[in-house]
Each structure stands twice: as structure tokens, then as C-alpha cells.
Amino acid sequence: MTAEEQLLQFETRRHFFSRCGIGVGKIALASLLSGGRILAEPTGATNPMAAKKGHFPAKIKNVIYLFMCGGPSQFELYDFKPELQKYDGKECPEALLKGKRFAFMDTFTKEKPKLLGSKRQFKQHGKSGAYLSELLPHLGGVADDLTFVRGVATENFNHGPAKCFANTGSVRFGRPSMGSWVTYGIGSESTDLPGFVVLQSGPRGPRGGAALWASGFLPTAYQGVPFRSGGDPILNLARPAGVTQAHQQKAIETIRDMNLSTLAETGDGEIATRIAQYEMAYRMQSSGPELIDFSTESKETIAMYGAEPGKATYANNCLLARRLVERGVRFVQLYHADWDHHADLGTPLTDVAREIDQPSAALIRDLKKRGLLDETLVIWSGEFGRTPMGESRENGKSGRNHHIDAYTLWMAGGGIKPGMAIGGTDELGFSPAGDKVEVHDIHATLLHLLGLQHEKLTFRFQGRDFRLTDVKGTVLKNMLA
């Protein structure tokens, strides 16, 4: 190091501590002032994603949210209703429909809707005896690890707003998503990957797009980062063509040194943060490709998921999800389309169920095998369920309409009692029976498991303290371990 550089560093340190201590917090200057190489570890307080303590000790560290786009039919998957079978083809009792609003109202006003029994065979699985349909044999195999929540109610019967509600607690677009709230609350353990990652598979992206993982009025640092399964996982992650790794490293080091001279002159702590962000960007450039490289996975693991390296499949994304939480990423969300079966509960449903069955079960087995299931919460859910009444849009085929009163989701992982169910539905599966469960309760419970009290996790915006759970939400105590 030259004398001038030493002087610069001394000056920087002096200015830094004397002039920008306030508002920046204690910034570890190790990487700034070590000179030379970029360090492998980030500099604590400069990183908005740094792991933070919650309101009380957490039961879990990470969340993997398997989002089933379109509204999967609980009647064909989890909610076994022999009574509904019995009334198959009968007109739906008027009393049930009174005062209800449905999507595609016209299909229900043209003719009286008829009840539709499920054509799928159900059987009980495991010690818990949970009913699952023939569409989900693999999930049946891990039934004792699942906790079902039945009769879940949501607020809006259209895909976009309902997805928005499931993710942000509001049907209005523009609020922070749950992954943003979580990382805003407790940051992420990962030092070289974003704290909130979004993965997608299926024929199309989810309705609503980026609003579903947006940070809303929270700082943008907390918005979900969409990863792709093929190619570079993050936009602009790859170095430009012609730029070698050594070249890139030298570039970032030179930028840092020049920024240090501006820091010395202006004393603006924001520059120290920028330097730290460039170093994290540099680390992401190697951790990103390493993340999606499945060559370190055993043949058995790949086969268990049914993954096909390089493809944007749900199976690949499940494996990626495990690799992400393994690396400390706080919140991983998978979107898989498409479950919107208005017209046909036959082949289209069989196909999409097959796409998710094996990988979802494999994810649970794999997490368990590695000791990660205890510190992870896996949630499988759509934005709503479907009606016990049938819809027939094509000759000879039956589908179901959107239904927001009583859908089924499941969770697996740490902090909850496995092999049980809470909530329930009436004999026709039309309305909840037993404990009332709403989307806000799911959010409250999820935050609780992460050590966050949902009423205290707030952000002031336009004069109001906003929460993920709005003005509602009750922790589902009877499912907690």
C-alpha cells in the first residue's frame, strides 16, 4: 500500500467515524478499509437484508410457499365429501346461494347450479388417516407430515385480486407482500443471495405479476427477486461478454477505491452502503450460478424430485427451493399455473396434479432428511377453492366455479403439529364448519412461527400504521406444536 493510500484510508476512517456515525449506525469498516481484495462476508449494518431478531424466539427460520395459481379444487384433492356425491346432479339448495356473489354470475343465473360430486377416488393415508385423492399418491406418502387447514375463507372471487389478498392481505394492488414484510422484519440469513426469491413454472406467469411480490410502501430492498430456472437466475447477473472474473473483480475494486475518495471528501455514509452493495453484487455473481448448478446433487435426489436440470419446471423449482433455504434465503415462493378448472376436472386437472405431486412430496422428504424441515415452514395453497356446484362450459365435461368460503390448504414443517387438520367444512363443502379460518389468520400464524407478532410488525404510510394482517388476524393456536 502506498503512503497516499494509507493516508486516504486513515482520512476515510477519521471522517467516517466523526462525520457519518449518525444515521448510518455502526458500520463495520473491515471490508472498506482492509484494502485490496473484496471480502467474502458483507459488512453487517450496511445491508438492509441483515438478519435481525424478531419480537420473540422463532420456531422456524425460513418459509417455502407453494402457490397454486388458479384455485385448485379441494373436492378433487383433499376435501372428501361423500354427501356431495350423494346429491350429485341435484339443484343446489337456494338457501346456500342467497346473498352470495360468485365469479361469472351469469353462468349461475342462466340456470340453477347443480351440485357436483367428485369423480375422484379418495383413500386414507398414514397414521393420521388423512383423506387424499388418487391424484396425489406421493403426497399421500407424506400425509403424516402435513397439517391440513380446511374451510379457509378469502375475500375476493377474481384471480388477480384474490392472489393479491393471499400475498399482501389486501385485494387492492400496491401493498407489501408477505415475503417483503418478513424480510423487512427479520432480514435474511443469506449473505450472498436475495432474502426473498420468487420462482415460477407452468404455462404462464401468475395473474397480477410483480404486484404479488412487490414491497409496496416498504423499501424496494425487500421486494421479491424473481429467479429463472434456466440461464442466469437473476437479471443482469452475468458479467458482460468479454469481461473475465478477474476483470470484474478489478473493476469493482477500482470503483470502491474511487468511491472511498468521494466518501473521504463528502463524509456521506450512503457511500459506504453503496460499496457494500457492490461487494454483495459481486458475491451474487458466483453464488447465483452455483445455486442453479445441480451437478452436486445425487442421482437419487434428482430422481426423487423428478427434476430435469436446466428446465423451468415445478420439480426443478422445488429442488431450487431446498437449495435456497439451505443457503439461508428467508422466503422462497413458487408459483405454479394453472388450476383454473371451470370447464374440465378431467385430464387438465390430472396433469397439473401430477406436475406438483411428486416434487412437493420430495421437497418434504428431502428437507426432513437434511434436518431442514424443523426450521422451515412449507405452505401449499391457491388463492381460493372451487364450488361444490358444477359448471358445464363444454359438452359432457364438468368443472367448478371459484369459491371463496371454504378452501383447503396444507402446511408442513417446524412449530406446528403434523398429521392433523384444523377447521372443517359442512357436508356439502359449501361453508366452513368448526373453527373459522381466514387468510389473515394464515399470515398471523406464519409471522408468529418466524418470531414476529403480526400486530407489531407495522410500517407507517399515508398517516396509518399498516400491517400484513390489516386490522384482523388471529394466530391459529390449535395447530401450533
Place this chain on the structure above:
Amino acid sequence: MLRSIAPLFAAAAFAQDAGVKFFETDVRPVLATCQGCHNERNKMSGLALDSREAVLAGGNRGAVLKPGSAAESVLIQAVEQTGALKMPPGGKLKPEQAAALRKWVDMGAPWPAGNKVSKRAGADHWAFQPVKRHDPPAVKNTAWVRNPVDNFILARLEKEGLKPSPEMDKPGLLRRVSLDLTGLPPTAQELREFLADSSPEAYDKVVRRLLSSPHYGERWGRHWLDIARYADSDGYTIDAPRTMWRYRDWVIDRINEDVPFGEFVVEQFAGDLLPDATQDQLIATGFHRNTPSNYEGGIDFEQYRVEAVVDRVSTTGAAFLGLTLGCARCHDHKYDPVSQKEFYQLFAYLNNVNEITKEAERPEFNRPVMEVPTPDEIERKKAFRSQFQALSNEFIKYIRDLNAARADARKDLGFKERMANLRALRQREPKYTTALVMQELATPREAYIHLSGDFTRKGIAVKPAIPAFLPQLPPEKNTRLDFARWLVAANNPLTPRVTMNRFWQQYFGKGIVETEDDFGAVGSKPSHPELLDWLASEFVRQKWSQKEMHRLIVTSAVYRQSSKNRDDAAEVDPYNKLLAKQNRLRLEAEIVRDAGLTASGLLSRKIGGPSVYPPLPEGANSVTQVKREWQTSTGGDRYRRGIYTYFQRSAAFPGLLVFDAPDATSTCTRRNRSNTPLQALTTLNDLAFIEFSQGLARRALKDGGATDAERIDYAFQLAGARPPRDTERRKFQEFLAGRLEEFRTSPERAEEMLKMPVKDGEDKPLLAAWTSASRLLLNLDSFLTRE
């Protein structure tokens, strides 16, 4: 039994005394349990239960109590929980409590005299008082003062024993004011001129030049577009493209023309209601049509129409009144004197646009929409019509000739050819650009209170009205147009304060009121209340000229200060609220791009027109439900300013979003300034920035001079309008030398590095090395920051 004898009680004088006694012993304690929510201040569901007048006035559902008849009183049904409404929420009164209420109502609801309705709290709040123009305070250091703004700032600093900072150095000041007024850094020529001009008016001249630059309208227009939640797509589920760029251009043009702010606002709110509205005045009404629209299958269109109207009210609150009106959608405002009823009275002004409400109208989705041709388009259409006319005439003549010759037209080659030509031409008929506009229904829609904010739960009907604590409109002048004029009327204290506060925020990073969208009871208090009022009154005095107010602020001494941190000031004022220095501010998303384009020399300075499609990183568009085509723009349109980038709500341009561009789902009155690794990845690796680097490198090599030292100076000047520090120069030189050596030994890497075509005779390794080194300059904190 009680019911049948109740009238007897009510009729007898002696019974009144007994009634009051009963009220005090048995009823008042029960009502007290309800008054947590139902009091004059909170008025949950519009109902207060703390005076007889209030009880009889009822709530949002209408009357709650009929004296003498418990059976007909909603209040009794609610507490006995026999109807749909069950009170209190989540619980039940004890049977004897409910019975006491029933008895009391049947008695005629007696109440002791002297319990009057109290004045609603909050109306005396500072922000709702008339603007008062204070004389600029006296200061000791009069030499520092450049205009009255400085008196207010300096008086406060002197009170704290603080000195202001010295003036920013000349290059830094030029870059600052150029970015702030036009969103573009100065060119090398502009910098040279300013440095050479040692006259005392040099800076004023620059300000004059910048304010008359057409780019001024782009920079301040973009700020307005944030408020207007402008986007090029519908939002929600389908998020199809929509054509609104004429509105965007209207904003840019009007700001450039310095149309008085009052007129600017009135035309956007109600241009359609102005007598003989011009096309431009109709385009202006796009302001409140920028709301997202949903047309996913199976929706209730009325629900999303209502959402849009609610958004219009909330936007009006945040952008003009500094009020969080949205809070009063579901219940009375908890802190400010805005009742839920008053929310829906404002709603009623904006509720009568002829938008679709039901499935049967789906084909007319996004109505009202109109053709708004540009002069150019009209010319093209004219030319087309005359061409078409000429061809048709010739065709008719040809047919006549054929007929005259008794030839069979169907077999005639000339006939077929002419027919085909005409058809083909018809296909190419130029289309007029359209825009979404406001158009008032002949009969206003019924407006009513939405119980708990749910439009399917109707409360009482309401008529348009201004909240009671603000200046009122006369009943005969109460249209949307009158509402618009009220917003900018001389007696409205909020609009000029809120607007000036936002201007201040753009220049200093924080407003005089830090919560720029909340001037209410829980908003922050102004740091310099007298300055805020002085600016507000000056705005009105300057006939609402935005340019004059910008000139005033940027020519003040407080604006021209250095932004360097100072230990002495930081000790007294850690958040720099008193402005003993300027603040360093990270550039806004569009300006990061614009500054790169300017440095590279690639910038297209074209103003307005349809939105453009700069190169998109691969895979960026795969996250939406409907994958949209992104036809990357070519030629100059590839290098347009960020404001013109096509903005799709569900998949906004990543380079903008990553630098905190708002998502356009609701109004944005202040942008975040985050600092993230994804930003670093963008400026380091994105194709656009590699192209900018190559452009910058080429200019340094071509125009920078003969020596590396001169070229380095020039490159720094282009990117940051300043000379390099010694350390920077040395680091740059060292990096450049390393790259040149690398590219000379591996020329294939040089080839790869150069994304834009290379001219004959250009030394590729040299250009690539300079490209790589120029890339550093576009990643410097000092480049990304307005000093």
C-alpha cells in the same frame, strides 16, 4: 308488556323526571360501553351515541332509534342481536343491559338537558388555517441572503448558532441545477461556458436557460406523472397495453408553457366540463383515468369502477390536500376531522364518469375513450383520404369505361388489380391516437356510504360536498368543475402549501413537512412553518407560476450550498432539518438512465410521442400472465429518456423499477431512494450501460485530447461534470493500462466487449479498454448522486 304502556310514560310530565333518573342509573353506563367507537370524534359507521341529538341523527345506515318504539329501533335490534347487524362486535350485552336500553327507548329516550354536541376535534389544526404571509425575518449575516427564502432558513440557523455551508463549487453547482431542473447533466460545452463566465449573473443565466429548455417539462412532468399514477397498461390481471401518451405529452407541454398551476389542475380534473372544451382539455382529464382497470373474466365491473373512484379520492387527498382521505373509506378518520360520510361526499364528485358497470358492456371496456389525433396524424389522414379518393375516382371511371365497352369486369385484369389496390390501401388507413378521458353522465349516479368500505353494503345516500372543516362551496355551484376550482381557490390553504412542500422536497430530499402526503394531526410538523406559508402565498402572488417558484428556490443561497457533511452541524442537527448544508440525493430511476445516455452522447433529445422499447434484459418479461411482445426500438428511439420507456404495470421495465420508479398502482408523492445490490448489477452488467460506456469511451478518445491525462479529464467531465481527484486519476489510469494489456493479448475479448458497431480504423483493443474503464465512471457513487 312494556311496549304497550310506553306511550303513557312518555306523555306524563312526572315520568320525564323518572325517565332521566332511569337514564342516569341504568342507561348511561350501558351507552358508555358503546361510546368507545360511537362518539363524536370517532363516529364509527357515522354514529355517535354521546348526545340525544347525535343518537337521533342516526348513522350511515340511517335512523337507529325511534323514540317510543324499541321494536322499530335498529339500535335495539342490534344489541338484542335479532337482525343482521349485531352489536357490540364479537360480543353481547348482558340481558339486563339490553333490557334497560329497550325500556329507555320505549320511554321515549329521555336524556338530561345540557348535553350538547361538542365541536369536532381537529378543525383548529395548523394546516387547515388560512395561509398567513409573514415578513421574512431579520438575520445577522445579511450578506449571505440572496432572496427571502434564505431569511427564513438563516434566522433559524442563527438561532441554533449554526453557520450555513459555503457555496458548492461551480462544476458541482451546474450539475446539481441541471439535474434538478431538466433531469440531464450538463454537456461539456455548457460546463465550459459556465466556468468561463465570471460575471455575477452567470448562475442566473444558467437558471434562465434551463427553465426555458424543453427538458424542464420532462423532468418536472415526470414528477407529476408519479402523482398521476401514469402507465402504459391497464394493470390488474390482464394488464393489456393502453394508449395514454398524449396525456403524458400534455403534462410535459403545459409545464414547459408554464400554464398557471390552477389552470393545470382544473383542466386535469374537469377539462371535459369546461365550456367548448378543446381536445387538449379533454386529454388533460386523463389524470383521473390513469387508474388501473380490471377486465379479468367473471368480475363484477361495478366493483372495479368503485375502486377507481376511491383511488381518485385518495389521490386528490394525497396530492392536493395533504390528507389521508383513504382512511375514511371504511370508518371515520381516526385523527383528522374527515367523517366516512364526508369521504363519500367527495366520492360523489368523481363518481359520475361514464365507465362500464356490468358484463353486458364488456365490449366497451375502458370507455370513455376518444380519438385525439396529433396535427401530424390529421395531415396523414388527409393525405390518405385524397389518395384514396383519387384512386376511387379513377376506379369508377375505369368501370364506366368497361361498362361502355360492354366488357365483363369480373374477368378484366385491370379491374382486379385496381380492386386489390384499393383494398390494400384501405388496410393502411392511418389510425388516430386515442386517450382515456373523463365524460360526465347526464344524470349523476346515486352515491351512498359503503358500510365498512364495502360497496355492496349500502348506507345512507349522500350528495357531493366539501368536508365541513374546509372552506365550503355554494350549493348552486357544486359540480366536479366547481370542486376542481375549489382545489385551487384563493381561500384553500392546503393546495399551495402541499404543492410548495413537494417542490421543496424535490430540491432538498425532504419536505418542510416531512410527511408530504399527510398534513393532518399525525403528520409531521413543519420544520419552517413560516417559510412554508411564505412560499404558498408567493406561489399565489406569482399567479401560480411553477417556473417562478423553481427559480426562487434554485437561486437561493440555501439551495446553492455545498453538500459536504459538517461535524458541527451534525451534532446540533443530525438529520439536517435546518439545512446548514445541501443534501446528496441519489438520482431518480429515469435520470440514472438519462445521465448515462448524456455521458455517452447517445441521447435522443426528441420530446414526446408514443412510448419506446429500449433493450430489455433477457427473461425480464416472463413473469406476467400474458406474455407481451417487446419489439426493441431501433435508431434514436433506442436511446430516448427514461420517461418515454413503455411502462407495463405488472412487469415494469427492470432498469427503472430497480431504482425505485413507482409501480403506478396508486399515487406516489415521494419516491424511495434505496441502495441495493441489484442496482449494482444493473449499472455493471446491463447491456444499456455497456453501450453507454462504449459511447463515452469513443467520445473520450475522439474529443478528449492527445494524452491519456487529457482524455481521462474529459471522460470524468462527461460523466460527472468534474475533474478527477488525484487518487481517482491514478486508479483509472492503472485500470485502463491493465485492460489495454489484456485486450491486446486477447483481442477476442475486446471484440466481445464492444456491443455497438465499430468503425473502420478504430483500434478495437484500445476502444474496448476505454469502454471498460468508462464503465467504472457510470458506477461511481458521484455519478449516481446529485451532489
